[in-house]
Amino acid sequence: MEKQRIGSDIPPVHAAGLDPAYIPGLVPSGSEVADEADDTALEQGSEATPTDAVPSEEAVVPNAQEDPADEEDDGPVFEVSDRRGAIVADRAGITFRLDEEVAEFGWDEIGAVEIDTPRFGRRFGVTVYMSGRRWFQADVEAPSRGVLKEWAAELDTVLDARFEETEA
Incomplete structure (x- = not known):
């Protein structure tokens, strides 16, 4: 006697209607979520601002160096x-x-x-x-x-x- 399956042979597929993260681009990436979490932490901790939270000039200099490289990479838009x-x-x-x-x-x-x-x-x-x-x-x-x-x-x-x- 041959075994017969009951039900569908097609495996279940996640639908975009049930999971919006299934479609890339609709849900923010992990880095954007981390940035938002940092912003909220800064807003909540603004009452007691430690001196470590103040950006130093050393942190600003690397960002200024990266910006011209990004401008060169822009290319056509x-x-x-x-x-x-x-x-x-x-x-x-x-x-x-x-x-x-x-x-x-x-x-x-x-x-x-x-x-x-x-x-x-x-x-x-x-x-x-x-x-x-x-x-x-x-x-x-x-x-x-x-x-x-x-x-x-x-x-x-x-x-x-x-x-x-x-x-x-």
Whole structure:
């Protein structure tokens, strides 16, 4: 006699509706949470401020040295928006905004990027493909059809610069 399973053969999958942390970019990263915790600790401890909490000049000097390096690494930046949404590609990665929702994707987690300029219409679409067969899409309405080609060329320049940097 052959054994038969009762129930589904498909393993359970975590859904984004149940776990928002499943979608990268929707939940702040650990460093942002740590920064917020430090800020709250400083606000609560402001009544008795120890001398150790006051930043010294030595701590300020390294930050001043790092800023010019960050400015040199900026490279090309792409930013378009309409009344509801925005698409930004900069040195940190690609950011999609729709109303108050923000999704951020770092260059290290992006597998591919697709630009969609329709034959008819004024919607400029960008699709970010992640590893593990996941993809996310955002659309922005252009003021005119002529702007679509300019936006595609600008985003292509940013993508060329970023993906060449990661390959090198």
